[in-house]
Amino acid sequence: MTSTVPVEQNLIDSFLRLDRMPHIWCPGCGIGPSVTCFVKALQRNGLDPDKTAVVSGIGCAGRVAGYVKLDSFHTTHGRALPFATGLKLGNPELNVVVFSGDGDLIAIGGNHLIHAARRNMDITVICVNNFNYGMTGGQVGPTTPVDARCTTSPYGNFEEPFNIPHLVAASGATYVARWTVLHPRQLERSIAEAMSKRGFSLVEIIAPCPALYGRMNRQAQGLDTLHSYQERCVVRNGADTKDLGITFKGPIVVGKFVDIERPTFGDHCKELIERLGNKEGQ
Amino acid sequence: MNGDVACAEGAISAGCRFFAGYPITPATEVAETMAQRQPQVGGVYIQMEDELGSMNAVLGASWAGVKAMTATSGPGFSLMMENIGLGVMLETPCVVVDIQRAAPSTGLPTLPAQGDMMQARWGSHGSYEIIALVPSSPQELFDLTIAAFNLSETYRVPVLVMSDEAVGHMSEKVVIPRLTPEQLSYRRRPNVAPEEYLPYRADGDLVPPMAVAGEGYRFHVTGLTHDEKGYPAMTAEAQDKLVRRLVDKIRLNRKDIIKCEEIAVEDAEVVVCAYGITARIARLAVEQARENGIRAGLLRFITVWPFPEERIAELARQVKAFVVPELNYGQIVLEVERCAAGRARTTLLPHMGGSVHHPETILEAIEEAAQ
Numbered sequence: 001m002t003s004t005v006p007v008e009q010n011l012i013d014s015f016l017r018l019d020r021m022p023h024i025w026c027p028g029c030g031i032g033p034s035v036t037c038f039v040k041a042l043q044r045n046g047l048d049p050d051k052t053a054v055v056s057g058i059g060c061a062g063r064v065a066g067y068v069k070l071d072s073f074h075t076t077h078g079r080a081l082p083f084a085t086g087l088k089l090g091n092p093e094l095n096v097v098v099f100s101g102d103g104d105l106i107a108i109g110g111n112h113l114i115h116a117a118r119r120n121m122d123i124t125v126i127c128v129n130n131f132n133y134g135m136t137g138g139q140v141g142p143t144t145p146v147d148a149r150c151t152t153s154p155y156g157n158f159e160e161p162f163n164i165p166h167l168v169a170a171s172g173a174t175y176v177a178r179w180t181v182l183h184p185r186q187l188e189r190s191i192a193e194a195m196s197k198r199g200f201s202l203v204e205i206i207a208p209c210p211a212l213y214g215r216m217n218r219q220a221q222g223l224d225t226l227h228s229y230q231e232r233c234v235v236r237n238g239a240d241t242k243d244l245g246i247t248f249k250g251p252i253v254v255g256k257f258v259d260i261e262r263p264t265f266g267d268h269c270k271e272l273i274e275r276l277g278n279k280e281g282q
Numbered sequence: 283m284n285g286d287v288a289c290a291e292g293a294i295s296a297g298c299r300f301f302a303g304y305p306i307t308p309a310t311e312v313a314e315t316m317a318q319r320q321p322q323v324g325g326v327y328i329q330m331e332d333e334l335g336s337m338n339a340v341l342g343a344s345w346a347g348v349k350a351m352t353a354t355s356g357p358g359f360s361l362m363m364e365n366i367g368l369g370v371m372l373e374t375p376c377v378v379v380d381i382q383r384a385a386p387s388t389g390l391p392t393l394p395a396q397g398d399m400m401q402a403r404w405g406s407h408g409s410y411e412i413i414a415l416v417p418s419s420p421q422e423l424f425d426l427t428i429a430a431f432n433l434s435e436t437y438r439v440p441v442l443v444m445s446d447e448a449v450g451h452m453s454e455k456v457v458i459p460r461l462t463p464e465q466l467s468y469r470r471r472p473n474v475a476p477e478e479y480l481p482y483r484a485d486g487d488l489v490p491p492m493a494v495a496g497e498g499y500r501f502h503v504t505g506l507t508h509d510e511k512g513y514p515a516m517t518a519e520a521q522d523k524l525v526r527r528l529v530d531k532i533r534l535n536r537k538d539i540i541k542c543e544e545i546a547v548e549d550a551e552v553v554v555c556a557y558g559i560t561a562r563i564a565r566l567a568v569e570q571a572r573e574n575g576i577r578a579g580l581l582r583f584i585t586v587w588p589f590p591e592e593r594i595a596e597l598a599r600q601v602k603a604f605v606v607p608e609l610n611y612g613q614i615v616l617e618v619e620r621c622a623a624g625r626a627r628t629t630l631l632p633h634m635g636g637s638v639h640h641p642e643t644i645l646e647a648i649e650e651a652a653q
Contacts, residue, residue, distance in 0.1 A: 090346025
């Protein structure tokens, strides 16, 4: 005789499109845990999921929009931020989250990133950084550390990568943090803080890509990469962002680096409309 | 007021409350007017970092439920192409204005051309149909911008207003009417509960009702080929079903979309087919030809895409010849020729842009065609 034991429903299930499972991510990929932390942060903040929208670009992390049960937009490569800009300005009540990868946000979308930060658009960016282009098979990218091997840097990368927190802090971001997927609690807290921040916030998530970046750089198992995080990560809240560059084997500084206040683009729009007194009504 | 300003005022009258743009000659006055007017009416003007950003911000605003527009010229229009395709794929109502200047590349920024007409039709990758309108005067830039919003809301597609530098910078009297609510269209909204809502299930008219963000529908949309749920569907069958509907929703409704103006066409043996600034010059030539005893007529395209193919095919049985003057090296003439299908001669009168045709040139072509 068998008895069925009711399995407690996973707490995050109601935020996922379970009818789309299994997802496309490889075993050991860091995007899944990033989504878990995002959903838990959403719950922690008590935000209304009906008023929360996720916008993604293209790439592995760009597929997040397709798996979260929120109003979600899978847009074109690099353009999640301007799409999100229109969405937020069109309906300021929305909590708008851009969830995408390093190639999408930092390379092809780099111009939009710095300008969204400069304008202080009230948007939260979650940038999964796995140091390479995963969806297309592991090419070198704007965040690949010097000496790392990728399919298009077969002799080792010689381009200096972007230091993402420094880039967005210099551009005007009001909240900047970086964690790895080995820091789920800190990550969840930072995403929650970023989402409740009025202004442009960015959380960088250092994430394993065992199938591509890891395989080409002697970390073929996700666990190998997590072990390396354990050895290499240094928590330094409030660190000067210029010191946050990531090298191939050196320390990875994690923590919350920027948390400041300044008026958002939307604040200025609202103030202007009020000042002009809505001459013709809607 | 000039055509660019009339265009912006038309958008405001149509209920446009979001404008994203990037400065470019000769469309800058559209942005300048919007920067002044949008905050006055409770809307948003944002100057983006480039036209890629402008186009995407417009799509985002539309998905927040706001009527949204951008305006540009050739170089910016090229940058918008990828995301006009996203607008087509997500079925996003919005308006894109192209005040055409001479090209290729930087070309003649301050001088007119009509060289983006085929780009309007085919510029983004893949098979799709789009709606494009061509105004001939500042008044029509005002009126057709309103029509563009109405069509975009009705058919859930980006609608292009393909003007040119001459009309954009021409100053004429523009009447701004007080519009009644019936004169404005709004996208059809879903009337089912969120659990039952399928973002891409279309009824008979092939246009699905559209939810917007923040209403609890918790929908997903993607530029990937998708099914009725909006979920990625990576099969040839899903591709076939989706692309056919995207094309057919415009193609099968073309009788309701297409507008032309006809002058003295009833008994014409030569019909000049023209649009935009060129149609105004063609009209002078046609009037002169009539005075000279030639049965000439003018077919002015107000809608170029979808192309009025039935009307051309019909006229091809009546007339000896079509004369097609345009400010390019032959674009819309290809459509006229295709639809005439050898039943009437078709003569191209090309002008590379930078100025406009001389009426005499068109008159001579009419006289030659009448022989």
